[in-house]
Structures are given as C-alpha cells and as structure tokens.
Amino acid sequence: MAPQSERADAARNRARVLAAADELFRTSDPRAVTMDDVARSAGVGRATLYRRYPDVGSIAAALLDEHERIVQERLMGGAPPLGPGAPPAERLAAFYAAMVELLETHLPLMLGVDAGAGRLRVGAYEFWSAHVRSLLVAGGVEEPDALVDVALAPLAPEVYQHQRHVRGLSPAEITTALARLAAGILA
C-alpha cells in the first residue's frame, strides 16, 4: 500500500489524515467536508494533504478501498453464490446483497467519493462493471454493454440514501427489490 521507503513522519501523518477524515465523513455531511476541514482536524498543513490526495473524494476512496477489496476478492474467489459456481442470476442477486451491506455500513464514505470526482470515474466502478458484464454474458444476454450501467445505477449512494432516509425503507426491502431486478434481468 504505502511506498517501500515511506518516512516515519509521513506514515504518522497519513494515519492521522485518514483517521480524521473518517471521523469527519461520519459525523458531518459527507458532501460538505472540505480539504481545509480534514487538514485542520488532522493537525496537518494543507500542502501535506494535497501531496497525496487531489480532493476530498480521493480521501474517501482511500478509506473505502480496503472494504471494497474484500468484496472484490469474495466475488472472484469466494464461495457461491457470491463467488464463482452459482447461476448468473443468483450471483447477481448475491452481488446486490453484498453491495447493500457495503452501502449500509459505509454510506458516508461512499457519498464522500461521489462528492469528489463522481463514482463513475473511480477505479472500483470499472471492477463492478466488468463483474456484472461477465454475469450478463454468462446469462446469455446478447448486448450486455448498455445493461451494465443500467444494472449498476441503483447502487448509487445517492439513491440508497434516498431510499433509506427519505423513503424510510429498510436494507432488507432494498435487497429484496434488487433481487427481483436480478431475476428480471437474468430471467
């Protein structure tokens, strides 16, 4: 993760920044967190932040990274139905369920990523795209390309937040709806 030869003070500040940012994203509006906020809260200067992160979104992405990688590894090598082995429709439903779990646990961070560059331009989105695309192909869908983004759109943090906190839906209800979507797409 960190460069091989990272100075001790740099590592210390990196940890401070990440801890402070995590706190800020959780306790205040994730879309309103600024670079200034993080710098002040972490007790470091602004240039120290900009050295590694171009914007707040990338800080949120860094915090999210390890959690997303766990899901990614379970997708590629884990047990079915999330991992390989189950029918595509079931794998897609399992993927949705895993993503709802991620959204429920780390919604502030995921909203924070969106506030920056936008989730469509983030590396992880390409991974999810490739996975869903492979499921569509395995399911016999002729033109999977346009369907990929359609299938991923409901996982936008904004949408999940709206469902949870405006509509008042439960994670279980959302998961059920997405399971129905999975079945509908890969009938």
Add this chain to the structure above:
Amino acid sequence: MAPQSERADAARNRARVLAAADELFRTSDPRAVTMDDVARSAGVGRATLYRRYPDVGSIAAALLDEHERIVQERLMGGAPPLGPGAPPAERLAAFYAAMVELLETHLPLMLGVDAGAGRLRVGAYEFWSAHVRSLLVAGGVEEPDALVDVALAPLAPEVYQHQRHVRGLSPAEITTALARLAAGILA
C-alpha cells in the same frame, strides 16, 4: 408560470437570465456554471438572480420544466403505449424511451440540475416516482416502494452521459437495454 403582476422589467430580466443560462449550460461544462457566470452573461446583478433562484440547479430546473411537463402530460393523457391503455410493461418501456429522448435532447440542463440540489430532491422526480409506482402496482408487484427508485436510477443524467460519451453507446442501444429492464421488472 409568472406571477400575475410581474413588472415589465422583471419579466425582461427573467427572459434574459433564462436565455443566458441556457446558452451557458449548452456551450460549457454544465456542472461548472456559476451564479456569477449567469449574472454576468445575462447582464444583471447577482441579487437579481438570487431573488428568484437559490442556485444554478434551480435555473436549470426552470429551463427544463416546460420540456418535462410535455412528457408528463403525455404520460397522463396521451396515446398508448406512453399514455393510459397499454399493458404496464409496455407503458414502462415507452416511458423509458421518452426519458432517453429527453436526456438526449437536454442532457446539459439535466446535468445542471444535478449539480445543484440533486435530481432526487427536485419536484419532477416525485412525479416520475408516482408514475412508475402506479405501473408497478398495475403490474401486480407486491412491494413496489423499493423498486421505484431502482427503476428510475438508470435515468440519472450522470449515468446517461457515461453511457453515451465514455462507453460510446447510442441512444438506441440504451433504449433497448431499458426496454429489457422494463420487461424484466414487469414480466
């Protein structure tokens, strides 16, 4: 639309602001348009803008309003399959096709709305929600609430832009994918 007793100069400035904003949204990055830009480009002061519009998003929403109302009226009272009469699955597909048309024609404006308050908090979203919900109910879906936002998520301007200009997909391909989605949801 305008208050009954709107002063002549106010009406003139309203028109100037809307024309200038429309131009700006189309010719530059819709997410980078500022209140300053619009004010300067329209030749009015900043307070004149803030009198009627709290942010750039609401200006874009005002410009979009009449175009959206046309679709809304066709949904409620137009000919099938967009209007009443056709089976729910076909009506949903027709709705998707109409929205793709709207996105294709007015993408800059719709991205501009998103840059402001966000499309989920805009009045029109509630209308689309109610319409899709009624289609789901008519189609016999037991728990339509969570599916509504799922079904509308692929219509996010961000998603459409990504499909068109990053993936290089055509409006027809996107419409086809959404038609499949409609069939899958309301099988």
Add this chain to the structure above:
DNA sequence: AACACAAGTGGACAACACGTCCAGTTGTAC
C-alpha cells in the same frame, strides 16, 4: 401630470474554499 409606494435592481462586502508556492524542518543514509 405629478406623486408615492412597492417592487426590483446592481454592486459592494465578508466569509470561505481552492490549489500553489516556498522557506524551514525533520528524518535517513553515509
């Protein structure tokens, strides 16, 4: 036609966030 009032207007203002720059400091290798 002149008046009075309310509605409308424009620019100034302070606060804030951004991204960069540079001089000083602190680790690390020799």
Add this chain to the structure above:
DNA sequence: GTACAACTGGACGTGTTGTCCACTTGTGTT
C-alpha cells in the same frame, strides 16, 4: 555528525458564495 532529500505547514492569490443596502424603475392613485 554531516549532508541531502523528502516532507511539512502556513501564507498567498483567485474565484465563488450569499447577503446587504442604497438607488432606480415601474405602476396605481389623486
């Protein structure tokens, strides 16, 4: 212990925001 490179922190200039207030301009009345 010394020298170098990496790292750091705060200051700086720019641009945007939202509000405030004095002025202007329409409109209805006498």
